[in-house]
Amino acid sequence: MLQMKLSTLEEKSKKIVFSVIAFLLFGAWFYYAGWASSISARTVLMPEIPEWTTYLLIGSISGLTAVTGTLYRRPGGKIAKRTLDSFIGWFCLGFGLSVNIYATAAYLLPGKIISYESSYEITYPGPSIGRFSHCEAGLWIEDTNTHRRIELCTNKMDLEENIKQGMKTVWVSARANKIGSYIVSYTFIYK
Template sequence: MEPSSPESKSKRIILTVVVFLLFGAWLYYVGWASKISARTVLMPEIPEWSTYLLIGSITGLTAAIRTLYKRPERKTAIQALNYFTGWFCLGFILSLNGYDTATYLLPGKIISYKSSYELRYPGPSRGKFGRCEAGLWIEDKSTSRWIELCTNKMDLDKNIQQGMQLVWVSARTNRIGSYIMSYTFIYN
């Protein structure tokens, strides 16, 4: 077995650092996008899940076909299926929350409006780590859809006083959806 040269060791180290940086950037994006997604409501006509499945399918098919044409004598249908499955999952995961981040990043107008609200206990799910203590349901005027925001009983007790039946909402809105920037409880 030949000892590896210092140049190949440095190339491996650089490649490893780049892979870890890309993975770290992807993890940061996933966290950032999921925070945005919790405050975003999309227009009813946006085909969110269909788009994510389509992107995953196109990515998977491209990888499978490319694999079969690269060296067809060495590839089997099972290997092509494995490539399709892996790349489908990657394309699907990378496209998740794409509409939500587009709603947040694309230009639009900032609107403010009064809305009715509803409180529910417990609140929305926080993934596999449980649920929020309370959920605040707000009707978004630009999309005519309801969104559930995560909150807790202490914040609600501090901000809601007797007789406050409405919420004043500030939202950034565009043709894709609305991003709820802030809300304040108000009297009718």
């Protein structure tokens, strides 16, 4: 009887430890996803970076690896459903973990600080925030390192405070490397 109580106590302890570890890993991934998303909003990648191809490839490799493991560990019965479930689950996990890796690499890898002058365009509404909302206004600038345009999130009040009559350009500071540019700051200037 005592042996049975100890084994159930050990099983409960293992479940609690596993749950805590899973919760911490999910929390860490959730924090990383928010952090990487905020970085990607101010990052312009080089045109030759295969961003979506890489995400899909990592997801596919994760899914295929899981399918292989599933087939070898549990052969027999309902193989098509198990294989499909395993592939979809691990594809989504690999895809989700790889999103924004290029933006975070452009932010974290060493590079030089560059400053340049760019024309700008303001649009209403601005870029999307999440699934159902947008920034109040968007500020389009062209990055000289990547030769691509980026839309930064801003609002009417900030624009009214910083843009005076006759300011036709913006002075941009960015951290640039071989992957892309991270826009550090910008200031409206007279030209």
